[in-house]
Amino acid sequence: MATTKTAKKTTRKADQYNDPKYNYQDYWTGREYEHAAEEMAINRLLKGKHFEQAIDVGGGYGRLSKFLTKYADKVTLAEPSQQQLDIGKIYLKDMPSVERKLLQAADLKMPASSVDLVLVVRVLHHLPDPSAEFNEISRVLKPGGNFILEFANDAHFLNRLRYGVRGKSVPIKPVDISSEANKNDKELPFVNHHPKAIIKLLHKAGFEVESVLSGSNLRSPKLKKVLGKKPLLAAESVLQPMLAPLYFGPSIWLKLRKK
Ligand SMILES: C[S@@+](CC[C@H](N)C(=O)[O-])C[C@H]1O[C@@H](n2cnc3c(N)ncnc32)[C@H](O)[C@@H]1O
Numbered sequence: 001m002a003t004t005k006t007a008k009k010t011t012r013k014a015d016q017y018n019d020p021k022y023n024y025q026d027y028w029t030g031r032e033y034e035h036a037a038e039e040m041a042i043n044r045l046l047k048g049k050h051f052e053q054a055i056d057v058g059g060g061y062g063r064l065s066k067f068l069t070k071y072a073d074k075v076t077l078a079e080p081s082q083q084q085l086d087i088g089k090i091y092l093k094d095m096p097s098v099e100r101k102l103l104q105a106a107d108l109k110m111p112a113s114s115v116d117l118v119l120v121v122r123v124l125h126h127l128p129d130p131s132a133e134f135n136e137i138s139r140v141l142k143p144g145g146n147f148i149l150e151f152a153n154d155a156h157f158l159n160r161l162r163y164g165v166r167g168k169s170v171p172i173k174p175v176d177i178s179s180e181a182n183k184n185d186k187e188l189p190f191v192n193h194h195p196k197a198i199i200k201l202l203h204k205a206g207f208e209v210e211s212v213l214s215g216s217n218l219r220s221p222k223l224k225k226v227l228g229k230k231p232l233l234a235a236e237s238v239l240q241p242m243l244a245p246l247y248f249g250p251s252i253w254l255k256l257r258k259k
Pocket of ligand 1: 078
């Protein structure tokens with residue numbers, strides 16, 4: 001039984017983040033609005049706080065690890081793709097307080113209660129059942145420590161309309177949105193989550209929700225073209241807290257506190 005559990009934790013599927021033909025850093029070219037909207041959400045959730053040790057779990061090449069140095073003395077970029085860590089070596093070359101480690105979210109190999117901030121952004125769509133990962137994050141966080149979680153929201157406003165016109169509700173279970181070609185057990189899963197299901201799992205893992213934000217509310221290529229980044233961000237700034245109670249946007253941000 002124990003052997004099976006270890007194997008499950010460390011098995012790595014083939015995926016784009018390790019594909020030499022794919023550079024995740026390039027994905028961010030032309031997505032300055034989305035990146036700035038994410039930094040805005042983090043600033044809002046962490047305003048006035050400072051931490052000793054943060055972990056950016058599934059942090060890729062460290063896009064947000066760099067930003068986290070504003071809030072923490074030390075940052076660990078915990079990432080299971082060696083390719084991402086290699087890109088991060090260059091991206092983070094002027095950031096001595098960021099350490100890069102090859103790690104899976106379900107097995108962070110850190111002592112219990114050893115960190116005071118965890119960030120998980122754009123990772124949950126690869127984890128159809130994130131229970132083991134939430135339990136591991138809860139284990140490494142000190143009581144009272146913060147966990148900032150962003151995930152793709154299956155119950156966003158447009159989707160609720162789409163389901164509603166068919167007389168249905170958005171499913172509570174994770175919804176597989178992988179392309180047909182990628183629907184096999186070799187590729188990383190690709191799912192969207194319902195906020196209610198995620199919050200239920202977080203409560204089980206020992207977290208309480210301190211704040212919610214609705215993110216990337218105006219993510220639309222047309223709007224980006226017509227309005228430009230500055231006005232979009234001004235609107236996003238108002239909408240993030242305003243639309244949070246409706247779980248409106250395609251991305252949901254939670255600020256959690258370990259009990
Ligand atoms: C879309 S990228 C997001 C990277 C970074 N958080 C960001 O926002 O720029 C998804 C990342 O999740 C990582 N990932 C996938 N499965 C994971 C797991 N089980 N544990 C930790 N990270 C994982 C991938 O390797 C990839 O770097």
